[in-house]
Amino acid sequence: MSKTKTNIRPVTHRFALGDAWVTTILDGAQVREPLRPPFMLDKDDAELQAIAATHRLPWDRFENSYTPTVVEVGDMVVLFDTGFGPNGRDNGAGMLRERLAEVGYQPEDISVVAFTHCHPDHIGGVMEGDALAYPNARLVMGRVEHQAWTSGEGIPDNRAGNREMFLKIFAPLEAQLTLIDGGEEIAPGVVAEEAFGHSLGHMTYRVSSGDAQVLIWGDLTNHYAFSLPHPDSPVGFDDDKPQAIATRNRVLGQVADAGTMVVGHHMPFPGVGYVRRDGDSFAWVPASYQLWL
């Protein structure tokens, strides 16, 4: 096999949603091991192997991929989550800003950065060195999420480093921050919804334009094969596991029954799809040509 060739994978993706444009961008991808934890904490080796085999996936490692989303509506450009930023660049991530430029968005063009939550793969790209990565952007964050990380109340011990990172980034940015609650509209047709559990104040965002709609669900589920079809299985990444399980079941049921298009930060790139019910559980339905019709 030729040593001069490398894998090629798509890293940017755009489709029209009514009068809006939705662009998903791969911030990067990392191979992580093992698979359990973080996934399938309630399954033994044999069960894990059987489930992985069903999806033609290995059972001892997985690829974690990170897909922030940009929605352009009217004269506003809203970026949902910022990827890892500079800290990710030694490890296959932190590519968001470079790839935004490849699809025509300069850092100055971003008018709002809306956070689903404050884990490192979502807030790491707020700063570029000592400067704001998106200098003109208002920073929008759930009030409950902000309160939890600020006070530290209910933040699990394994997120101590994450909390330090949060405080370092956001303490000096009070003037740029707008705190929101569920039901608030952050841009024309873009409404925040509470989906607590993965983090204590995790938010999703529903984007509507004409008859078209997409739910940007952040980390509602973290893996198309190991969390989405097993919504009751506790996931190590979830900061309040029982609440995450309840929220996952509620929102998955809602989007499955309504046929709502969704974008997931950790769904396989381009991260766009639908959910269908599968018995008592759910299955991921990747979007295909319905985006282009």
Ligand SMILES: [Zn+2]
């Ligand atoms: Zn994440």
